[in-house]
Amino acid sequence: MTSNAIMTIPVVVGSNPPVFRGGGSAQAGAGSATVNMSATAQSGDFLIAGVAIDDSAATVTWGNGLTQNDVLTLTHGDGQRIMWASKVAGGSEPSSYVITMSSGADAVAFVLAYSGVNAVPLDGTPTSNASGANEGSPWSVTALGLASGAANRLRIMI
Numbered sequence: 001m002t003s004n005a006i007m008t009i010p011v012v013v014g015s016n017p018p019v020f021r022g023g024g025s026a027q028a029g030a031g032s033a034t035v036n037m038s039a040t041a042q043s044g045d046f047l048i049a050g051v052a053i054d055d056s057a058a059t060v061t062w063g064n065g066l067t068q069n070d071v072l073t074l075t076h077g078d079g080q081r082i083m084w085a086s087k088v089a090g091g092s093e094p095s096s097y098v099i100t101m102s103s104g105a106d107a108v109a110f111v112l113a114y115s116g117v118n119a120v121p122l123d124g125t126p127t128s129n130a131s132g133a134n135e136g137s138p139w140s141v142t143a144l145g146l147a148s149g150a151a152n153r154l155r156i157m158i
Helices: none
Strands: 007-013 019-028 032-036 046-053 067-074 080-088 096-101 107-115 117-122 153-157
Touching: 019 096, 032 107, 046 096, 096 107
Parallel strands: none
Antiparallel strands: 007 117, 007 153, 019 032, 019 107, 032 096, 046 080, 046 107, 067 080
């Protein structure tokens, strides 16, 4: 599989197919982004959030119980950083999430909610691949296969 994604997050799903519950995205340039969800996450949903920021030293405060999982720092151009976090939704999730960045640099943030996904364990290790990425060129990333013989898997590519 080839995609323009640069991070691949393999997860284990339940016995029923996963369902995309809803999500949202927001642009930021002043240190925070408010992501309004198209549908509020329900208890037990798997939430995944991400930020791409034009600052290779930026950090993120996720809030709302999200836990940072991985950071990818790109070294081409003037440097960018991509980070992602996740959590299992509780009984009362907000209709929007505020993601705060340490930098006022341009950024885009997103939050996605899936039902039918087991957050633990991930199906292997999330992979990051930006090799050959050049400023102004589209990235092409080949995703690794899911665990051999594994049923009920979902791959989320950012």
